[in-house]
Amino acid sequence: MSAIVRDLRGLSRPADDTRGPVDVVAALAAAIKMTHNELRHRARIVQTYDDNLPRVHANASRLGQVFLNLLVNAAHAIDEGHADTNEIRIRASASADRKTVIVEIEDTGAGIPPEIVGRIFDPFFTTKPVGVGIGLGLSISHQIVQSIGGEMSVSSAIGKGTTFRILLREAAPVPLLAMDEPVPPASIPSRILMIDDEIAVGRAVRALLEPEHEVIPIARATAALARITAGEAFDVILCDLMMPEMSGMEFYEHLAKLAPQYRERIVFVTGGAFTEQAREFLATTKRPRIEKPFTEEQLRGAIDGVNHARLADPADIAPPR
Numbered sequence: 001m002s003a004i005v006r007d008l009r010g011l012s013r014p015a016d017d018t019r020g021p022v023d024v025v026a027a028l029a030a031a032i033k034m035t036h037n038e039l040r041h042r043a044r045i046v047q048t049y050d051d052n053l054p055r056v057h058a059n060a061s062r063l064g065q066v067f068l069n070l071l072v073n074a075a076h077a078i079d080e081g082h083a084d085t086n087e088i089r090i091r092a093s094a095s096a097d098r099k100t101v102i103v104e105i106e107d108t109g110a111g112i113p114p115e116i117v118g119r120i121f122d123p124f125f126t127t128k129p130v131g132v133g134i135g136l137g138l139s140i141s142h143q144i145v146q147s148i149g150g151e152m153s154v155s156s157a158i159g160k161g162t163t164f165r166i167l168l169r170e171a172a173p174v175p176l177l178a179m180d181e182p183v184p185p186a187s188i189p190s191r192i193l194m195i196d197d198e199i200a201v202g203r204a205v206r207a208l209l210e211p212e213h214e215v216i217p218i219a220r221a222t223a224a225l226a227r228i229t230a231g232e233a234f235d236v237i238l239c240d241l242m243m244p245e246m247s248g249m250e251f252y253e254h255l256a257k258l259a260p261q262y263r264e265r266i267v268f269v270t271g272g273a274f275t276e277q278a279r280e281f282l283a284t285t286k287r288p289r290i291e292k293p294f295t296e297e298q299l300r301g302a303i304d305g306v307n308h309a310r311l312a313d314p315a316d317i318a319p320p321r
Contacts, residue, residue: 024168028103031064032090050092050093088108104165148168188304191214191236202215252266267303
């Protein structure tokens with residue numbers, strides 16, 4: 001239910017207004033890294049990129065979400081166990097006038113029947129089995145691409161595969177900062193513990209923040225607590241609020257007894273659904289929180305906030321690493 005609510009919010013809310021020049025190849029590389037386990041048993045990855053591609057006008061995290069969705073769809077179109085005979089081809093090239101970057105993600109999978117190919121961008125339309133997808137990934141991806149002035153299309157042939165084609169506008173040149181214009185402070189490199197029972201969230205955060213930050217994703221709060229009490233040091237803790245086995249609220253209470261200095265380093269991550277107990281807990285602890293789906297700016301802002309507060313407090317000293 002939490003995943004469905006997040007997808008619905010992503011579909012209904014306007015696209016994040018924080019946009020700028022985005023490196024398409026870097027965004028594709030991050031998406032390929034995150035989907036590696038999905039892809040490696042199904043197909044070989046073949047990448048073909050033009051040299052010196054212009055940067056595109058986009059939001060990096062939301063464009064990465066588009067590529068992630070398309071790669072997962074390509075993987076699901078191919079049965080497992082045939083990686084030696086199938087390919088997922090990823091191409092990025094510039095138009096002749098270099099005003100547009102064309103990204104193509106092609107698979108050699110089952111293909112989409114011609115009678116339904118025109119519906120695949122419709123919300124809740126899916127060809128996947130019950131329990132595998134709810135038909136929002138492609139709809140959200142299509143909306144994201146349109147919101148940044150791009151175009152997204154698909155072509156498919158039964159038994160031969162499917163190709164998604166995305167046209168993205170070149171980014172406008174970024175003006176140089178005036179000498180007297182204040183420059184935002186750089187982020188402080190940090191060791192970040194990411195606790196979330198959705199493994200994909202931890203992987204996405206790690207891909208987004210590394211190598212600037214070291215991110216250790218853990219799926220269970222009990223395992224995270226064990227590492228902290230064993231003496232392992234972390235600068236920031238990103239903790240999902242609602243988790244099975246041990247919730248974020250229970251984790252916080254255990255931490256208060258076992259390693260109280262870490263309470264001031266927690267940022268709670270929520271899916272937007274709260275019990276009355278959770279509301280009261282957040283109001284009482286007054287710890288910062290970010291809601292899924294969060295933007296890169298929100299994530300980095302929360303991390304920087306904890307780091308600046310930590311370094312300003314001489315009493316907040318972590319055990320040695």
